[in-house]
Amino acid sequence: MEVLYHSTRSDAEAVSASTAILKGLAEDGGLFVPDHIPALDRSLRELSQMSYQEVAYEVMKLYLTDFTQEELKSCIRKAYDEKFDTSQIAPLAWAQGAYYLELFHGATIAFKDMALSILPHLMTVSAKKNAVKNEIVILTATSGDTGKAALAGFADVEGTKIIVFYPKNGVSPIQEKQMVTQKGKNTYVVGIHGNFDDAQSGVKAIFSDRQFAREAAGMGYQFSSANSINIGRLVPQVVYYVYAYAKLLGEGKIAEGETINVTVPTGNFGNILAAFYAKNMGLPIGKLICASNENKVLYDFFSTGSYDRNRPFVLTTSPSMDILVSSNLERLIYWIAGNDTHKDAELMQALNKEGRYGLTEGMRAQLGDFYGNYAREEEVAGTIRSLYEECGYVIDPHTAVAATVYRKYVEETGDGRVTVIASTASPFKFTRSVMEAIDPKVASLGDFELADELSRIANVKVPRAIEEIRNAKVVHDTVCEKDEMKQVVRAILAGDKMR
Numbered sequence: 001m002e003v004l005y006h007s008t009r010s011d012a013e014a015v016s017a018s019t020a021i022l023k024g025l026a027e028d029g030g031l032f033v034p035d036h037i038p039a040l041d042r043s044l045r046e047l048s049q050m051s052y053q054e055v056a057y058e059v060m061k062l063y064l065t066d067f068t069q070e071e072l073k074s075c076i077r078k079a080y081d082e083k084f085d086t087s088q089i090a091p092l093a094w095a096q097g098a099y100y101l102e103l104f105h106g107a108t109i110a111f112k113d114m115a116l117s118i119l120p121h122l123m124t125v126s127a128k129k130n131a132v133k134n135e136i137v138i139l140t141a142t143s144g145d146t147g148k149a150a151l152a153g154f155a156d157v158e159g160t161k162i163i164v165f166y167p168k169n170g171v172s173p174i175q176e177k178q179m180v181t182q183k184g185k186n187t188y189v190v191g192i193h194g195n196f197d198d199a200q201s202g203v204k205a206i207f208s209d210r211q212f213a214r215e216a217a218g219m220g221y222q223f224s225s226a227n228s229i230n231i232g233r234l235v236p237q238v239v240y241y242v243y244a245y246a247k248l249l250g251e252g253k254i255a256e257g258e259t260i261n262v263t264v265p266t267g268n269f270g271n272i273l274a275a276f277y278a279k280n281m282g283l284p285i286g287k288l289i290c291a292s293n294e295n296k297v298l299y300d301f302f303s304t305g306s307y308d309r310n311r312p313f314v315l316t317t318s319p320s321m322d323i324l325v326s327s328n329l330e331r332l333i334y335w336i337a338g339n340d341t342h343k344d345a346e347l348m349q350a351l352n353k354e355g356r357y358g359l360t361e362g363m364r365a366q367l368g369d370f371y372g373n374y375a376r377e378e379e380v381a382g383t384i385r386s387l388y389e390e391c392g393y394v395i396d397p398h399t400a401v402a403a404t405v406y407r408k409y410v411e412e413t414g415d416g417r418v419t420v421i422a423s424t425a426s427p428f429k430f431t432r433s434v435m436e437a438i439d440p441k442v443a444s445l446g447d448f449e450l451a452d453e454l455s456r457i458a459n460v461k462v463p464r465a466i467e468e469i470r471n472a473k474v475v476h477d478t479v480c481e482k483d484e485m486k487q488v489v490r491a492i493l494a495g496d497k498m499r
């Protein structure tokens with residue numbers, strides 16, 4: 001059955017998957033949502049015999065219904081290839097009573113690669129299908145990981161340019177180095193004096209600026225988004241939950257129909273929303289455990305029923321989760337409002353104006369699938385250390401937030417079901433925080449020496465992504481104020497035309 005996409009804020013447009021991918025955000029500022037969640041049409045037993053790429057096809061075909069089989073399979077083939085350092089793409093590792101679903105085996109060693117290695121291909125196919133003549137300009141705000149993964153995905157992809165904005169002092173040194181050394185004649189990286197939310201609001205403002213869109217069109221460009229609000233990112237993320245379950249089933253770790261819990265270190269709410277969609281497709285998931293760091297807006301949301309971004313922004317060792325406005329939560333809000341676009345629009349307007357909104361009792365009652373909690377910085381470090389000392393397994397701070405919250409969940413509920421923890425970054429991406437947690441003596445070492453030290457103690461080779469930037473040249477050094485983002489985009493587009 002065909003799936004169409006419309007905005008969370010109005011039923012006005014219903015567009016095909018390819019159009020939704022091209023647009024990123026709906027005209028009214030809402031997020032595209034599928035008009036229904038399709039059910040898995042293969043049994044989990046069948047899926048358990050399939051490769052990652054095959055499972056990807058079986059899941060994605062249900063959402064991207066205007067893609068032909070050939071188009072979709074070719075996107076999948078180009079995305080999940082030897083850029084990943086394991087043919088399993090997303091392997092599971094068992095440690096201290098949970099399965100870690102390692103989503104960091106792609107080009108930039110963070111889970112964003114899972115979706116961003118396929119998005120450029122989905123987008124170029126979508127452009128062809130819709131006879132788009134303009135060059136596509138990807139605008140992205142990043143809290144660290146999206147930026148590099150999007151740059152790597154779009155670099156030198158014909159018919160596209162990519163401009164990434166990141167908080168100048170809000171990403172790890174390795175994350176920054178990864179971005180500012182990015183090659184590709186269509187790539188632009190800009191630091192802003194502000195935090196991630198400022199970068200994200202700036203990008204959103206450009207997207208909703210019709211006048212600027214016309215101006216860009218006059219130069220032969222149209223904007224699109226690689227942020228996690230794009231449905232072309234959400235759909236590929238559903239895949240690995242299905243794959244993980246099928247894997248566990250195939251290996252006899254769980255029985256047919258057994259429910260498992262999923263724990264997700266959460267920032268923009270994209271990853272956990274994908275798990276929620278997977279559950280609603282029929283995947284036997286019990287609790288969705290939403291783990292926050294000290295920016296615990298989501299924990300407060302789940303425990304009080306009100307969302308309130310009015311609070312200090314905390315810089316933590318898990319920067320990709322340092323977020324006060326979780327954009328993808330809007331898709332859940334729409335869902336628990338019973339697909340009521342007016343209600344959704346009203347709450348989002350309140351969020352925009354007052355920085356807060358409250359759920360109705362009826363909406364709150366539908367959050368039963370979720371459990372929220374958060375981890376303090378010292379708990380995160382403690383989790384990294386104890387996991388290493390007990391199992392020799394090293395996790396990054398984002399994953400450690402999830403592992404900490406999972407432990408709290410079990411202590412509170414006694415729920416002993418099999419659990420998959422989304423492991424969202426390689427510890428090599430956050431070597432300083434990881435090594436400081438394990439062995440504070442090494443704190444004086446440089447970033448790359450720390451990577452070598454981590455390699456030694458964890459007995460894991462330094463990933464290619466780190467080796468590549470060790471001696472790479474900085475090629476991007478633009479920095480701007482948070483209210484100058486539009487001018488920077490204009491200058492980039494104009495400059496390119498003159499060359």
Ligand SMILES: *Cc1c(COP(=O)(O)O)cnc(C)c1O
Nearest residue numbers: 145267268269270271320424425
């Ligand atoms: C982006 C990111 C997250 C948060 O994922 P969301 O989908 O934004 O909730 C967690 N961990 C890492 C390492 C990330 O890069």
